Amino acid sequence: MIQLKAVEKTYRTDTIETTALNGIDLNVAKGEFLSIMGPSGCGKSTLLNIIGLLDTPTRGEVLIGGQQTTQLSDKQLARFRNQQLGFIFQSFHLINDLRVLDNVELPLLYRNVSARERAELSKEALAKVGLGNRMKHFPSQLSGGQKQRVAIARAIVGQPAIVLADEPTGNLDSAMGNEIMDLLLQLNEQDGATIVMVTHDELMARKTHRLVRLFDGAQVNDHYLKNAYA
Numbered sequence: 001m002i003q004l005k006a007v008e009k010t011y012r013t014d015t016i017e018t019t020a021l022n023g024i025d026l027n028v029a030k031g032e033f034l035s036i037m038g039p040s041g042c043g044k045s046t047l048l049n050i051i052g053l054l055d056t057p058t059r060g061e062v063l064i065g066g067q068q069t070t071q072l073s074d075k076q077l078a079r080f081r082n083q084q085l086g087f088i089f090q091s092f093h094l095i096n097d098l099r100v101l102d103n104v105e106l107p108l109l110y111r112n113v114s115a116r117e118r119a120e121l122s123k124e125a126l127a128k129v130g131l132g133n134r135m136k137h138f139p140s141q142l143s144g145g146q147k148q149r150v151a152i153a154r155a156i157v158g159q160p161a162i163v164l165a166d167e168p169t170g171n172l173d174s175a176m177g178n179e180i181m182d183l184l185l186q187l188n189e190q191d192g193a194t195i196v197m198v199t200h201d202e203l204m205a206r207k208t209h210r211l212v213r214l215f216d217g218a219q220v221n222d223h224y225l226k227n228a229y230a
């Protein structure tokens with residue numbers, strides 16, 4: 001479903017060159033729930049942004065669902081993102097001036113979906129995350145866990161094949177974090193969504209199918225990391 005081949009990412013400013021990713025080869029199977037861990041600055045968000053086509057690699061290839069993405073124009077990328085990918089962020093990224101239902105409808109606005117169908121699909125997505133009774137609320141009237149549920153409803157309303165989550169439980173206490181994690185597991189198990197999640201929480205990562213550890217922009221295996229920290 002996701003294939004990265006020899007992906008490198010270098011950021012350049014006038015004086016400094018930073019290698020954020022240094023030759024990543026990664027295959028994520030359809031229906032797999034993968035977590036990515038590693039110390040601060042090791043390249044986790046960069047990797048997720050590249051998988052999510054929000055950023056482009058300096059070298060290497062990114063294939064999503066067999067489609068080569070490196071040659072796509074910005075417009076094609078935006079369309080591909082909108083149809084294939086759902087995003088969940090640590091800080092929710094909801095629009096505070098919009099009611100919950102309108103926030104969830106947003107990804108559908110960029111497609112040819114009628115107003116009635118947008119509302120129906122969004123209500124379904126909100127019911128799925130247990131927020132069917134909060135549609136008319138504004139984000140400021142919700143708890144952190146509820147905001148993240150809205151963000152998940154928004155991520156899944158267009159039924160994307162892949163959901164990308166950047167520290168989805170990072171801003172939540174452990175009880176709410178566990179609820180959000182259960183919801184992601186349910187999405188994966190029942191709806192078959194392929195999920196890639198960046199997390200700092202080993203307990204959350206342990207619930208997923210596979211744990212990839214990064215160190216200094218490179219993929220390392222568990223054994224190596226344990227030796228490195230021994």
Ligand SMILES: Nc1ncnc2c1ncn2[C@@H]1O[C@H](COP(=O)(O)OP(=O)(O)OP(=O)(O)O)[C@@H](O)[C@H]1O
Nearest residue numbers: 011012018019020039040041042043044045046047
């Ligand atoms: N836009 C940018 N310009 C320059 N350097 C960048 C940029 N984005 C990231 N970097 C650098 O690339 C490296 C990887 O950053 P990245 O945000 O991917 O790490 P991370 O593992 O997600 O960190 P954290 O856990 O702290 O969020 C870091 O050294 C960072 O300073």
